[in-house]
Amino acid sequence: MFTRLFSLFEGRHYRYLIVGILVFWINAWIAKWIFTYPYFSEGFYQKNLGNLIALELALLCSYPLHKYITWLEGSEDFFRKLIQFHYYSFLGIIIRILIFACMIFLGFGWLVSSFVSIGFVILVNFVSFDRFVFSPKDDSFSSNSHIYSSFGEGIGTLETIEDAVTYNRWIAAKIEDYLGEKNLEIGAGTGTIAAITSEHFPIDAFDLSRENFQILKKRFRSVKNVQKIGQDILSIKTKNYYDCIYSSNVMEHIEDDTKILNHALSLLKKGGFFVAIVPAMPALYSSFDKKIGHVRRYSKSDIRRWEKSIAPEYKVKWLRRDYFNPIGAFGWLVKMKILNQKQIKKQDAMIMNSLIPFIAWLDYLPLPFGQSMLLVLKKI
Known part of the structure; x- marks a missing residue:
């Protein structure tokens, strides 16, 4: 069973998961560092601002990691693809929030809702990056x-x-x-x-x-x-x-x-x-x-x-x-x-x-x- 499942993975799938784990660690480390400043612990808006800054810095770090390591690209179209990367990343965040909110509303616990919403966004992000950010220029989306x-x-x-x-x-x-x-x-x-x-x-x-x-x-x-x-x-x-x-x-x-x-x-x-x-x-x-x-x-x-x-x-x-x-x-x-x-x-x-x-x-x-x-x- 597992041999067959793993045989379907191509190199970029493995690299995506490895880089994703690294980015998660980077995000947690940045958040921990930001919240050492008292300002970001004073109220609701300050806490959310701290989380937003931590997320943005993590995205800035994850983009070159995915570009150079996951999809093995060079530096071409670096800034144009950075904008696309951010767009689809934030779209994934919105989807995650909506899924999490819906599951909480339906009575699922915090842990299950978090697990499902994160897992779903891992898939959404991979497809978005693979098809719309790092896809080859000559890969036209024509009908079959x-x-x-x-x-x-x-x-x-x-x-x-x-x-x-x-x-x-x-x-x-x-x-x-x-x-x-x-x-x-x-x-x-x-x-x-x-x-x-x-x-x-x-x-x-x-x-x-x-x-x-x-x-x-x-x-x-x-x-x-x-x-x-x-x-x-x-x-x-x-x-x-x-x-x-x-x-x-x-x-x-x-x-x-x-x-x-x-x-x-x-x-x-x-x-x-x-x-x-x-x-x-x-x-x-x-x-x-x-x-x-x-x-x-x-x-x-x-x-x-x-x-x-x-x-x-x-x-x-x-x-x-x-x-x-x-x-x-x-x-x-x-x-x-x-x-x-x-x-x-x-x-x-x-x-x-x-x-x-x-x-x-x-x-x-x-x-x-x-x-x-x-x-x-x-x-x-």
Whole structure:
């Protein structure tokens, strides 16, 4: 568990936490020094002024530490980024105060409210600094229209953008537990997940889109572990062959998804696994879901539907039917459902990419909701 969590951390995540601890110590030391002066202990306003001065001095110290150590930048745009850094830092402070006040109002104790509000601001500050202060100049926040591919009758299949490396590895890690000597990916798209799983496992990559089929052939031309590239998995007639058949954000595009499920079960060996990562919660279904060809977002009722539709000759056991990524569910609710956003922006995907190392531990909680579901069946 811990090895997998830590593997999601990149260098700047570790450096951010280390520098954050150092800044906390600097802030405490400065505050202690300021309050040695009697003036700052005389009344409410003087005490708050002392805290504000201590905070400002700590921010002035933390900026070069984050610039030079956490994000490994030089001195370019030093003062412009200092202003941005202050802006987002004070925005984080306001958010922390609001969260703390709300939790106190709801009856949580001082300790819990402080812990949650500080933890939340640690995440907010990291994302703000990573995406808006220290982000590369050429990292444009364009939409990810290039990641849509056709499945079936030209229906768009949504994949995570290639640049969201941490996010993609997080998704792939959920699949890799079940891979074996012979594996098949349904709806491989442009090969985002296959590129990761094929690092250690042999993969057959299939995608019904002619365009994606050509991209896959070109991309994996010299990759030894990608053994076969095809289009329609219904054309595969070799029974009891694969150790694992998996898909990531594909089944929701297929009207008759149980037909694909039953065919996949016929191709699996006894003891093989069918793994599907699918968008979850029908309440999150938006006009954007419809636009990109989502027939459904999955829930527990779809699990029961699958159970009833599995052909009697196939005996299966459910290993996983879990919700995950509650933070993504909240983001989808706000962006796609409430604000009715018409596309996934690169900016949004990269924010989630930055957050993954800090929120991946939530996967180990029995959550009743999430942006996605992990469905795993074992053929017995």
